[in-house]
Amino acid sequence: MLLDSVRRYFRENRPPDTRWARFGEGQRQPPDAWREMAELGWLALAVPERLGGLEADWDTRLAVLREAGADGRPEPLDVHLMLSDLLLRCLPQGQEEATAAAIMAGDMRVGVVELRPRAGPTGGNALGGESGPVYGAGASHLLVLVHAPGRGCRLAWTAVEGPGLSLQQGRFLDGRGCLTVRFNHCEPRWLDASGHHVRDLMAAGLVADCTGALDGAFRQTLDYLKQRRQFGRPLSDFQVVQHGMAEVFCDLQQAVALTRRLAREMNAAQGSACDSLPAAKAFLSRRLLRGLGRLIQLSGGIGMTEEYPLAHYYKRAQTGAALFGDRGEQLGRISPVATLLGSSGCG
C-alpha cells in the first residue's frame, strides 16, 4: 500500500526522464517535494509511535529507499528513514517531541558528515578542521561522525546555521547537492551513541538505494533492447545480449536479496548494525557497479548520454560505493569464519 503510493508519487511528480533530459540545468530538488513527502507521511516512517510517528519496520524503510533509488530521486530520504529514530533516542527527553514534530513536518532536515582530524583529537569538545562531504542535501542540522584516532567514532549534533561553521556548496557525482563544512571552534552537542553505528545505517540505506538504481536501470535497458533493432532484428534477439542481461539479472537478484536480508537482520537486532552489512556494501561497490557498467555497454552510445537514464544510475551507484565505507574498508572488516558462522546463527 505504502509502496504503491510511493511509486505513484514518483511517477506523477517529476519522473526521472523529465529531470534527466534537462540535466544540464542541474539536478535540483523540486522545491515542494520535501513538504509533499512530509504530507504523505513518509518522514514519519522512522519516528516512534509514542512521538506520533509511524515506526515502520526496516523492510518498509529499505523498500521505500529502493524505490527512491530506482527513480533517481534527489531528496535525501535515506538519511531520514535510516536515522530519525536513532537521533530522537539520543536527544534529551525535553527535546524529543519538538524535534520529532519538526522532522515529520519536513522543517528539520538532517545531514551526515564525517570529520577525520588528521592530527589527533581536536582540543576539548570543540570541532575544528575541514570535513568530508555532507550527505543529505538541504540539511538544516548535521550529525557529525568524528573519527578520533584510537577513540573510535563519536557522534555530534549541530545546527548548520550556528556559529563555528562555514559552508561551501558542491555536488555529488550524480548531481545531488552536497556541502563541505569547515568547523572553526564549533561547539556541538555530543551524543551518546556510536558513530560507527550511524555509518553502518547509512551504508545499509545506500545498499537499498543502489539496488534500486540497478533495478531501474535494468528495466529501462530491457525495454530498450526489445525495441531497438540492429541488423534487422531486436537487440534482445542476440544470444550475447541475452546472456549479458542474464548475468546482470543474477547480480540484481542477489542485490535485492541482500537488501531483504539487511532488513530482516536489522528488525531482529532492533535497528542495530547487522552482520551482513560489510558484505552487502562490498558487493554494491564492485558487482552492482559492474552490472550498471554492463547495462551501458549493452545499450551502446545512448547509455553514455545525459538525456538517457543509465548514466545517472551509474553515477548514483558510484557515489554510493564511495561513501560510508568503500569496498576496501568493508572487506577489511570481514573475518570469513566469524561472518559465515555468525550471520546465520550457526556460530
Add this chain to the structure above:
Amino acid sequence: MLLDSVRRYFRENRPPDTRWARFGEGQRQPPDAWREMAELGWLALAVPERLGGLEADWDTRLAVLREAGADGRPEPLDVHLMLSDLLLRCLPQGQEEATAAAIMAGDMRVGVVELRPRAGPTGGNALGGESGPVYGAGASHLLVLVHAPGRGCRLAWTAVEGPGLSLQQGRFLDGRGCLTVRFNHCEPRWLDASGHHVRDLMAAGLVADCTGALDGAFRQTLDYLKQRRQFGRPLSDFQVVQHGMAEVFCDLQQAVALTRRLAREMNAAQGSACDSLPAAKAFLSRRLLRGLGRLIQLSGGIGMTEEYPLAHYYKRAQTGAALFGDRGEQLGRISPVATLLGSSGCG
C-alpha cells in the same frame, strides 16, 4: 626448419591423443624419446658453439618449448634448453667439454629443485632438509636453488646418485614425473651464479610451455566446436560460443606476444633475466589458466575427461603457474613505474 622438424617428430612419435587416451596407465616418458631428441640435435641448442653446440637464440629455444607445450610432451626439454649454457659457464674449465658432450648425447639429465631451509641457513656448506619437487623428470644431476634468508638464492650442483641424498618418486599434477629429495649433509659443488636468475629462466621456459598448452588446447577446441552439433547446428554457430572463443583468442595472442617479447629481451640481455618476466609469469598464472578453463567450459563434459586433451593442458598450465614463482610472488616484484619505464627503454 628446426621447428618443422620438431612438429613432425612430435606428430609421428606418440602424439598426445595416443598418450592421453591411456592416461590411466600413467604419463610415462617414451623410453627412447630423450635419446632421439639428442640425435635430432635439440639438446645441443643451448650449448655454446665452442663446445660443439648449436648456440640457438632465445626465439628458437622458446619456440621449441611452445611446441613441446602444445604437444604436452613429458620430457623436460625446458630445463635443458633454458639452462645448459648457464650451467656450462659455471663449471670449472676442465669439466666444460665433457659435461657439454654428456648433455648433448642425452646422458646427463638436469633437474632443478628449490630448497628453503625453514630455520635459517644450513650449517657450513652442506645441504640438509627436505626440498620442494624436482622439476626435470629422470634427472641424473640437480641444480639446487638454496634460499638462504637474507642471503638471497644460491646455486648448488650435485649428482643424484651421490651420498647425502635420498629420493622419493612422485608426479606433478599433469602426470609428469617428479622427485622429492631429502638432503642429509649433502656436499654439493657451489656455483658462482645467482639462483634467482635460474628461477627466472625456468619461469620464462614455463611461460613458453604453457602458451603452447593454451595454443594446443585452443586449436583442439576450435575443431571440436566446428564439428559438434547441438540443437541442430554446429556449436561454433552460436554467438556466445563465438564470443567465448574470441575472448580466449585475445589471451592466447597476448601470451604468444609475451613469449616473443621475453625471447627478444633475453637475446638483448644475453640470457640474463628480463624485465617482463614477472608480468609474463603473473599473466600465465591467471589469464592463461582462465583461458584453459573457459575452453573446457565451451567443450562441455568431454573437456573434463582423461581421454580428451583439454584436461591435460589445463593441468599442465596449473603446474606451470605454481612453480618458480607464483602470481603473488611475481606481482610482488613489480613496481609499476620501474617496470613500465624500464621495459621499453624509456626510463
Add this chain to the structure above:
Amino acid sequence: MASLFDTSELRSFRAEVRAFIHEHLPAEFAAKTRAGLHLHRDVVGRWQGILNRRGWGAPHWPLSAGGTGWDTYRRYIFEEECALADAPPGDVLGLFLAGPMLIAAGSEAQRTRYLPGILAGCEFWCQGFSEPNAGSDLASLKTTARRDGDHWVINGQKTWLTEGHQADLMFCLARTDDSVKPQAGLSQFIVDMKAPGISLQPILTMDEGHSVNAVFLDNVRVPGENLIGEPNRGWTYAKELLTRERTNNAQAPRTKRDIIALQRLAEAHPGPDGRPLMDDPIVRDRLAGLTADFVALESAVLSVLADEMAGREPGPEASILKIRGSELQQRVTETAMELLGEAGVVLEPGYGGGPRDPVARGWVERHLFRRVVTIYAGSNEIQRTIIARTILGM
C-alpha cells in the same frame, strides 16, 4: 547474530541436529568427506541409514512419503549442520532426482517398491539422460524403447552417468514415439542395472577419479510396470526434475564450509616467507571478497526459501542460484590452489594417488572435478538462456 534463523525455536532445532550429528557421525566418515570427492556407496548409504532411523532420511520429501514435515528453514539448517560437520552428502540421484520424480509421477506400486530403498540408503540410482550426441540438447536423443508384449525393449547408449558403477537402478529417458516432435515422444523407465544387455564403461575424469560412466543398452528388457507415469511424458518429468536439481545445485552450505576450511588452510599453511598465509593482507582481502560474494549467494538462497515458506514453488529464478553457486564453488578451489602453491601440484606416484602434502588433500581433487559444476545439470550457458527467455521475455 541477527538472522532469519535467530528464533528460539530454530536455535533449539539447530542444537538438536548438531547434537545428533555429533553423537552419530563416525569420525572416519567426516574424514573421508573432507579428503575425497567420490565417496563409496557404503559410506553414503550407512550415514543415510543412520539419518533414516532417526526419521531424517529425506527432509525435503512430503511427510506421507517419508519426509520430516520440516519447513524450509529447518531443512536448510539441517543441510547446513550436515555440511559444517563434514557429514557425507546425501545421494543426489536417489534423494533429489529419482525419489521426487517417483513421488510426483510414479505409481503407488513404484513408490512402495523403490522409496524405502532410497530412504534406507541401501539402493542407489543413476540417471540415463545424456547421450554422446545429446548433451545439453536432450530433445535429440536416440535411445529407443519399443513395446514387446508386457515388456519394453531398450536400445541405445547413455553417457555421463554419475556413480553409474555403484548404482542398482537407472531412470532412463528413451524415445517411444518417432512420429511426433522430438520432445513429445520420450518416456521414462526404471531399469535394473543388472539386467542382461547392459554394459558399463568407466569414464575417467581430470581429477583422476572414476565417478562417471557410459552405458550401452543392447535389447534390454524392462517390465511394463517400470514405465514412470504416462508414456510420452518423459520430457516433462525430466524438466521438472532438472529444475529441482538446480535449487540443490547452489550448494550454499557446502560452500560455506569450504570457505571456512580455506581460512583454516591459510592459518596453517606457510607462505614463501615462512609465515602463515593469513598474515598476508592480500590473502585476507581475497578471502573477505569470497565471503562477501558468498553472503550475496546465501541471501538469494534464503530469499527462495522465504518464498517457499510463503507457499511459492521455486521457479526459473533458481537458475541464478545454479549460476552463481557453481561459479563460487570454482572460485573457492581456485583460491585454494593459489594458496597451496607447489603443495597443490605434487602428487603421490600412481594414478589416483592424490596430493602428497596432507594439507592439499581434497582441495586438488575438488578443484579439478569442479570444472564440471558449471557444465552439468544444464550448463550455465543453458541457464542464462532460460533466464533471458523465461524470466526476461527476450
Add this chain to the structure above:
Amino acid sequence: MASLFDTSELRSFRAEVRAFIHEHLPAEFAAKTRAGLHLHRDVVGRWQGILNRRGWGAPHWPLSAGGTGWDTYRRYIFEEECALADAPPGDVLGLFLAGPMLIAAGSEAQRTRYLPGILAGCEFWCQGFSEPNAGSDLASLKTTARRDGDHWVINGQKTWLTEGHQADLMFCLARTDDSVKPQAGLSQFIVDMKAPGISLQPILTMDEGHSVNAVFLDNVRVPGENLIGEPNRGWTYAKELLTRERTNNAQAPRTKRDIIALQRLAEAHPGPDGRPLMDDPIVRDRLAGLTADFVALESAVLSVLADEMAGREPGPEASILKIRGSELQQRVTETAMELLGEAGVVLEPGYGGGPRDPVARGWVERHLFRRVVTIYAGSNEIQRTIIARTILGM
C-alpha cells in the same frame, strides 16, 4: 633495459624526440592534457602546428603526403614520448581517419586542398557515419545524397559526431543508390560544416562534457568534386578506415602514462588511516596486476609493430588490441576511482565544474567518459564477432 627499442639508434632517436618535446611543449598544454578530456581545438591545433613545423606532423602518413619516413618502431617511440610528456593527443579525426582515407582514395586535388590543413592543425574534421537507427549496423543508414547537376544534395541525420562542434569539415557516408544491396549503394562526401542546411545539436555525455553532437542535413548542397573516390564505394573506404582506427585504439602509450600516474596518485593520496595508499599491500598488488596486464597488451602491440616492420599490413588481429586495450583503459580509471574514494564523488557546483579535490581532476571525467571506449569504433561485441568469423572461421 632489455628491449625491442634498446639499440643505440633508437635510444638517440628517443632522446631527440624527448628533448624537442621538453623544449617546445608549453606547460599549460601538458596541464590541460592531464586535467581534461575534451581539449579545445586551439590547444590541439597549436601543438600540431609546432610538431608540423619540425616535420613531425603526421609520422604515420607516407613521406610523399607529409609523413616522416620513420619506421614503425620510431613512430611508436614518438607516440610514447608524447604520451609520457602529457602532450595533447593528435586529432584522431584528421590525422588517423580523414587524412589516411584521402591519401588512399581521394583525388590529387582533394589531397592538395585538405592535407595541409590537417598537418598544420588549422582545419578540423568530424565523421558522419552513425545515425539514430544505424549505430553498429552502418549498412542500414538512411541519409541520402542525390545528384543535382554539378552538385550532390544530402538529406538526413547523423549522430555521435565527436568534436563536430569544433570541426570545419565532415566526411559523411550517404546512400547514393537504392537499387543495390544496402552496403553497395553508399558513397563518401566531404561536407563543409558551414554549408547552409546543416544544423548541429550538442549531445551531453555522462562526464558532463560536450564532445559529441548530432547533425541534421537539410538539402545540403555539396560540389561534385567533394565525392571521395568512386561513387558507391563508400562502405569499402569506411571499413578500411575503421580497421586503421582499431590499431590506434589500443592506446597503449597513453595507458602506460595513466598507470604511472596511478602510482603517483597512490603515493600522494592518503587512505582512511592517513598513510599513503601505496603503503597498502592490497593497493600495490592491484597496481602490479594492472601493470602485468598492460605488459601483455603492449607485447601484442609490439608484435603487430614487428609484423608491420616486416611489411605485413595490420589485419583483423588488430581487433584483439582494441578489445584488450579498451578494457584496460576502463580498469585503470576504475582503479583510480577506488583509490580516490570520497574525493572521486564530490564535484564543484555548476554543471561541468569537475571534481573539487585537485587530486581527482581528470580521473573522474576520464572514468566516466571511458565507458565509451568499449562501445565506439566498432563495439567490443562487434570486434569479437569479427575475430570469430574472420580469423577463427566460425
